[in-house]
Every structure is written in C-alpha cells, then in structure tokens.
Amino acid sequence: MSTAVVTVNKGVFRGFNLRQKTLLIIGFTSLLLLAIVISSVEFGDESLHTNFGSKNLNPSPEHPFGTDWMGRDMFIRTLKGLGSSIMIGAFASTISTILAIILGLLSSTGKIADSFIAWLVDLFLSIPHLLLIILISIGFGGGATGVIIGVALTHWTGLTRVVRAEIKQLKTQEYIHISRNLGKSKWWIATKHIFPHLIPQIFLGTILMFPHAILHEASATFLGFGLSPHEPAIGIILSESMKYLSAGYWWLAFFPGLSLLIVVLAFDMIGENLGKLIDPKNAHE
Amino acid sequence: MCLKCENISFGYKKNNLILNNVNLSLGSGEVLGLIGDSGSGKSTLCKILAGYENNYQGNVSIDGKAIPSKGYNPVQLVFQHPEKAVNPKWKMKDILNEGHIVPQDILDSFGIKKSWFNRWPNELSGGELQRFALARALSPETKFLIADEITTMVDAITQAQIWNIVLDIVKELNIGVLVVSHEKKLISKLCHDVVYLDDINTV
Numbered sequence: 001m002s003t004a005v006v007t008v009n010k011g012v013f014r015g016f017n018l019r020q021k022t023l024l025i026i027g028f029t030s031l032l033l034l035a036i037v038i039s040s041v042e043f044g045d046e047s048l049h050t051n052f053g054s055k056n057l058n059p060s061p062e063h064p065f066g067t068d069w070m071g072r073d074m075f076i077r078t079l080k081g082l083g084s085s086i087m088i089g090a091f092a093s094t095i096s097t098i099l100a101i102i103l104g105l106l107s108s109t110g111k112i113a114d115s116f117i118a119w120l121v122d123l124f125l126s127i128p129h130l131l132l133i134i135l136i137s138i139g140f141g142g143g144a145t146g147v148i149i150g151v152a153l154t155h156w157t158g159l160t161r162v163v164r165a166e167i168k169q170l171k172t173q174e175y176i177h178i179s180r181n182l183g184k185s186k187w188w189i190a191t192k193h194i195f196p197h198l199i200p201q202i203f204l205g206t207i208l209m210f211p212h213a214i215l216h217e218a219s220a221t222f223l224g225f226g227l228s229p230h231e232p233a234i235g236i237i238l239s240e241s242m243k244y245l246s247a248g249y250w251w252l253a254f255f256p257g258l259s260l261l262i263v264v265l266a267f268d269m270i271g272e273n274l275g276k277l278i279d280p281k282n283a284h285e
Numbered sequence: 286m287c288l289k290c291e292n293i294s295f296g297y298k299k300n301n302l303i304l305n306n307v308n309l310s311l312g313s314g315e316v317l318g319l320i321g322d323s324g325s326g327k328s329t330l331c332k333i334l335a336g337y338e339n340n341y342q343g344n345v346s347i348d349g350k351a352i353p354s355k356g357y358n359p360v361q362l363v364f365q366h367p368e369k370a371v372n373p374k375w376k377m378k379d380i381l382n383e384g385h386i387v388p389q390d391i392l393d394s395f396g397i398k399k400s401w402f403n404r405w406p407n408e409l410s411g412g413e414l415q416r417f418a419l420a421r422a423l424s425p426e427t428k429f430l431i432a433d434e435i436t437t438m439v440d441a442i443t444q445a446q447i448w449n450i451v452l453d454i455v456k457e458l459n460i461g462v463l464v465v466s467h468e469k470k471l472i473s474k475l476c477h478d479v480v481y482l483d484d485i486n487t488v
Contacts, residue, residue: 174369177337182384182421183357196374 022273029266033086036263040083043076056244059251066251069244078256080232082263088148089213095152096213097159097206101198104163108171117164121157129154133216134225147226151213159205166201170194200278208271211264218260234260286313286348288334288360288429288461293343295329303329307343309480311429311461316452318472319465321482327465328365330482331433334463335362347428357384359428363435367414371406378402381417385424394450395420412439415447423454429461437466448475 016024051071059066065074107117124132132154137146170176170193179189220226221235229236234256241252288311296302303326311317321327332338334345336358345352352360364370371380381387381402395416406414415435422430432451436444452475455462466472472479 173372174364174366175372178362178370178421179383181335181337181358181361183355184383185355193372 019277022276025273026270026277029270033263033266033270036079037083037086040080043080056249059255065255066249068241068252069249074237074252074255077232077237078234078259081234081237081256082259084227084232085214085217085234085260086210086263088144088151088217089210092148092151092213092217093155093206093209095148096155096209097202099152099156100159100163100205101202103156103160104167107160107164108167114164117160121160124154124157129216130219130223133220134223137220137225142225142228144227144231147217147220150220151216154216155209155213159202159209162201162205163198166198167194170197203278204271204275207267207274210267210271214260214264214267286428286461287311289344289346289349290330290334291344291346293330293333293341293345295326295333295338295341295343304333304341307482309334311463313428313461314456314459315478316455316462316464316476318476318479319463319482320467320469320472320479323467325482327482328433331362331431331463331465334429335360335431337362357424357426359426360431361422361424361427361429362431362433363415363418363422365434365437367411367418367438368406370418371414373406375406376402377404377406377409377417380406381421384421385426387420387424391420391423391454394453396446412443412447415439419447419451423451423458423460425458427458427460429463430455431463431465433465434467436471444471 049072051067053071054063054067055069055071057063057067057071063073063075065078067073068077103117103120107114133147133150135150136153137150140146140149176189176193179193184192217226218233218235218238221233222239223235224239226235227233229240237256238253238260241249241256244252290307290309293304293307293309294302295304303324307326307330309317309319309330319327319330329338333341336345336352336354347359352358381397397413397416397420401409401413409417415438419435430451436447439447448471451462454460464472464475
C-alpha cells in the first residue's frame with residue numbers, strides 16, 4: 001500500500017515503520033496506564049489526609065492539580081481514582097468477556113440456543129446501558145460490588161455478537177467441511193480450526209470494552225449509584241467538584257476530567273493499534 | 286468397490302429442483318468424466334456424493350452400504366478454489382498432514398518441496414496449494430476422489446502435470462475418480478467414460 005507508506009514517514013515517528021510505530025504507541029500507552037495503577041496503589045491513604053491550612057489552592061508546582069475544600073491534593077486523589085477505575089474496568093471487562101465467550105459458543109450448539117441468545121442480546125441492547133447498570137448495581141446492594149457486577153453484566157453483548165457471527169461464518173468454510181470429511185471430531189475442529197480465529201477478536205474486544213466499562217463506572221458513580229463517597233473515584237471527584245464550580249474552583253473538575261479522558265483514549269489507542277497487528281483483515285499491512 | 290447414487294433429487298428451494306432423479310455409479314480404479322453447463326448442478330452433485338450436503342432425496346452408497354457420517358470419509362472431494370480449502374491460520378505442514386502423514390514419494394511426485402512446509406497458505410500460489418489439497422485427500426483410506434474442476438485455475442502445462450500425477454497415484458491406490466470439468470477435451474483425454482449431467486438429469 002503505497003499511500004500508507006507515504007503517510008507513515010511523517011511527523012514525530014519519522015524513521016520508524018508502521019509496525020515499529022504501532023508497537024511504540026502500544027508500549028507507551030500501556031506504560032502510562034500501568035504507572036497510574038501502580039502509583040495509585042503505592043500512595044497510601046495518609047497522602048490524602050485533610051489539611052485545612054492549604055484548602056482550595058490553585059494548581060502550582062507543589063500541587064499540580066490544586067487542592068480541594070479539605071486541603072487534599074487533587075493530583076493524588078485523581079491518580080487513586082483513575083487506578084480504581086482501571087481496576088474495576090479490568091475486572092468487569094474480564095467477566096464480560098468470559099460471559100461473551102460462553103454465550104457465543106453456546107449459540108453455535110443449536111438453533112434453539114442460538115435464537116435464545118440472539119434474543120437475550122437484543123433484550124440487553126434495548127435497555128439503555130446506564131439505566132441497566134444502575135438497576136443491577138442497586139439490585140446487588142450498591143457500592144463497589146454493585147458497580148462491578150452492573151458493568152460486567154451489561155458489556156458482553158457486543159462481543160457475543162462478534163463471536164457468534166464469527167463462528168457462524170467459520171462453520172461454512174470449506175476447510176471445516178474437509179476436516180470433517182478427514183474424520184476429525186467436532187471438538188477437534190472447534191479447538192484446532194475455529195478457536196484460533198476467535199482469539200484476536202476476543203482479545204481486541206476485551207481491550208476495546210475497557211474504555212466503555214471505565215466511563216460507565218464513572219458515570220454511575222457520578223450519579224451517586226456507584227462507589228461510596230469516601231472511596232477515591234473519578235465519578236465521586238467530579239460530582240463533588242460540581243458544587244464548587246460556580247465558586248470558580250475550575251481545577252477540581254478540569255484535571256480529573258481531562259485525566260479520565262486521557263486514560264480512556266489511551267485504552268482506545270492500545271486497542272486500535274493492537275488491532276492493526278493482530279486483526280487478520282489488516283495484520284499483513 | 287462401487288460408489289453409487291440412485292434417484293438423487295435436490296433443490297436449494299423446494300419448488301426449484303437442480304438435480305432431478307440423478308443416477309450415477311463409479312467403480313474402483315475407474316476414471317469417469319462429468320460434464321455439464323454452468324448451473325446444471327455439477328458441484329451440488331459432488332457435495333452430495335462427498336457428504337457435504339445432507340438435505341437430498343435419494344440414496345448414496347458404497348457397495349450397497351450407506352457412507353458413515355463420522356470418521357474418515359472414503360469419498361474425498363477436492364475443490365476448484367484451493368485457497369478456500371486451507372485454514373489461513375495453519376502452516377502448510379499442518380494442513381498437509383491433517384488427515385494422514387503424507388508419504389515422501391507422494392510429496393516427490395507432486396513436487397511439494399520441504400521448504401514450503403513452514404509457510405502460510407497465502408505465501409503459496411493456487412497451483413501449489415492445489416497440490417497440497419490433493420496430497421491431503423489421497424490417503425490409503427480414500428476409495429473415491431471427486432475432483433470438482435481442480436485444475437481450472439492453472440495453466441495448461443501445470444494442468445497436464447497435476448493430472449498425470451493424480452492419475453498415477455489413483456492407479457496405484459485403486460481409487461475411483463469423478464472428473465468434473467467444463468473442458469470436453471480434457472475429459473476425453475483423461476477419462477474412460479463420460480457422463481453429461483443434462484442427460485442424466487432429464488432422464
């Protein structure tokens with residue numbers, strides 16, 4: 001693809017080929033996200049102690065994100081909030097992926113199972129995401145468990161559809177028929193022929209599920225249905241800072257919101273660039 | 286051994302039969318040609334014979350016994366498009382040995398090189414892939430080979446090469462071959478006997 005080559009050798013990453021560039025982007029963004037998670041765990045709760053002598057400070061070298069009305073450093077609060085958001089997102093998308101794989105595989109076993117799962121997907125898609133998360137979260141008693149279960153139970157639909165469609169398409173391939181004619185069992189065909197085609201889809205689907213899970217967790221928390229107020233969470237920070245926006249304390253909402261955006265975009269970039277590497281449709285470019 | 290199909294009727298739609306009361310028989314070691322116009326149901330008949338299509342009326346049998354649906358099928362079908370007949374995620378050596386370990390002499394006669402074994406299917410040409418597909422299908426357990434336009438995508442020289450090899454192996458293993466093609470000249474060169482699908486269809 002000559003056009004691709006022309007565009008690749010421009011800009012910051014001049015001198016790298018597309019593959020190196022893609023790997024670099026994946027490496028940097030993964031490092032950033034890992035750094036956020038690790039530092040959020042490293043900073044103990046004592047770093048969030050209240051200090052009324054330094055409340056509502058503007059952003060400064062000492063407090064890059066400013067301080068809030070209780071004198072807590074917003075940078076550390078944001079870090080801890082992002083860390084917990086990422087971990088909740090990771091946990092919820094893992095559960096969602098497992099659900100999606102199980103349901104996708106089930107749908108290939110028979111016509112009744114298939115139409116039941118298609119119906120289930122449509123059912124879940126027909127209810128607004130956030131509403132369902134809030135309902136499930138309340139149903140499971142709210143708090144961190146409620147949000148995790150709520151997010152996990154609502155994000156499997158897209159991946160289930162992909163897995164189901166992929167299996168359907170693969171089953172009509174000639175090499176599957178040939179394998180059957182060569183005397184291979186159904187299980188053998190499923191594991192050796194079909195599963196290798198599903199791995200990239202599942203892997204990518206999980207990573208692209210991350211930003212959704214994080215945003216939905218944050219919005220459920222923002223609306224007050226998620227994590228409890230004493231836990232550091234981006235949703236809590238944002239909803240609390242809303243009260244102080246009119247007082248001119250813009251940094252309380254601006255920096256945490258921007259960081260959330262960056263984290264979500266970082267995940268999206270990882271997903272897209274990994275897709276370039278492992279998606280069979282464009283892995284050879 | 287004799288592969289027989291009796292009174293085969295098949296239609297993708299209920300009121301539009303493609304095959305109507307087709308009868309055919311193929312003995313071991315026999316090379317039978319099958320000619321028909323486009324859309325006359327040649328490939329469909331092939332799929333029915335090899336057990337790919339099960340929704341037909343009539344009877345396919347070997348020596349009067351139904352072909353078992355599990356285990357190695359003694360009727361092997363090789364397609365027109367070899368690139369569709371291989372899993373793009375498999376290395377060539379896995380594709381080749383999926384059914385049985387293909388012996389060295391067959392590899393040699395097909396001209397399959399060891400250096401191709403670690404390649405992916407998209408790194409080989411159609412003719413090379415078709416050799417792999419044929420070598421894979423011609424195991425000692427195979428009793429009948431259905432060749433559905435297997436050399437349509439290669440040039441005349443390669444066509445002759447491939448058919449010479451196939452006919453040699455088939456003679457050695459006493460396999461019956463059904464040669465499906467548009468080309469009457471090719472069929473008249475290869476086959477002992479020729480069947481026209483239009484004829485058997487209307488009878």
